[in-house]
Amino acid sequence: MEEVSLKLFRDIAQTRSFSRAAAMNGLSQSAASQQVQELERTLGATLLDRSRRPLLVTPAGQLYAEFCRDVLRRRVELEEALKVLKHESAGTVRVASIYSVGLSEMVELEKQFAQRHPEAGLEVQYLQPAKVYAAVLADQADLGLVSYPHATREIKVIPWRQEEMVLATAPDHPLAKKAAAIRGAIPVEDLNGVDFVGFDEELPIRGAVDRFLKEKGVEVNVSVHFDNIEMIKEAVAHRVGVSIMPHRVMREDIRQKRLAAIRIAGAALYRPLGIIHRKKKRFQPMAQAFLDLLCEKPVPEAA
Numbered sequence: 001m002e003e004v005s006l007k008l009f010r011d012i013a014q015t016r017s018f019s020r021a022a023a024m025n026g027l028s029q030s031a032a033s034q035q036v037q038e039l040e041r042t043l044g045a046t047l048l049d050r051s052r053r054p055l056l057v058t059p060a061g062q063l064y065a066e067f068c069r070d071v072l073r074r075r076v077e078l079e080e081a082l083k084v085l086k087h088e089s090a091g092t093v094r095v096a097s098i099y100s101v102g103l104s105e106m107v108e109l110e111k112q113f114a115q116r117h118p119e120a121g122l123e124v125q126y127l128q129p130a131k132v133y134a135a136v137l138a139d140q141a142d143l144g145l146v147s148y149p150h151a152t153r154e155i156k157v158i159p160w161r162q163e164e165m166v167l168a169t170a171p172d173h174p175l176a177k178k179a180a181a182i183r184g185a186i187p188v189e190d191l192n193g194v195d196f197v198g199f200d201e202e203l204p205i206r207g208a209v210d211r212f213l214k215e216k217g218v219e220v221n222v223s224v225h226f227d228n229i230e231m232i233k234e235a236v237a238h239r240v241g242v243s244i245m246p247h248r249v250m251r252e253d254i255r256q257k258r259l260a261a262i263r264i265a266g267a268a269l270y271r272p273l274g275i276i277h278r279k280k281k282r283f284q285p286m287a288q289a290f291l292d293l294l295c296e297k298p299v300p301e302a303a
Contacts, residue, residue: 004025009065045060047060093284093289095144096145097146098146099228109122120289129147144276146274149274167263168232168236170236170237171257173242175242179262191218191220194220195242197235198226208271233259
């Protein structure tokens, strides 16, 4: 099965909407509907109850959606494992990072590292937080970059930076218009009852956002949730709801006018990032040099 088809059905099951999932995958609604109809004919099973609004995922559809998620995740794991096998050498630094550290940021770090050590290589694999820890523990990565880092008997944490969290909306969302009109932060009470795009419950950032909203006495309607920031940004840009995320990861989207970043009045919400490695890890010279670069010049917070 093609990856695009797997992604499409995963997103339909997640959003319970043909139009939203189609937009997230660059398809027309009719094309998305035709793909699912063909899939149902092939499988000989009804995956969606189209008589309900929003769409209802049938038991067969739930099984297939889980299959889609598993295949897509395993494909990423396979590709990253093959990269490790191809480039495992003393002169290559292996870094496991959460998705939201950002490709542009790593490109800049790689550029600086290459200028100092042109003979070295830098391999970066983007993983979910738990898998970053697993890669470091299994010595599949020399260093890990994670949010809300926690030390263990085998893992050492080096604090890296604090990232301001803001409200992310589509540029034409009413809250974005209000923030523009008052030229400032919006009251946290304005979030009561809004449709909200959240992180999956097992992620540390979800717990931090939930605690913040609870402390402020705010209740939102979590319409959908995803396991990475890129999917959340896409959902917000397509007006599925608003979200709370680090301002830094939105910079390019703001420049392209796909998203708006709004500060929340009276809020002091930050996401901590840290560098992790095994406590008994013996670094090769190039790995130590890259760690020194990270500690020497943390990437500054965006204004």
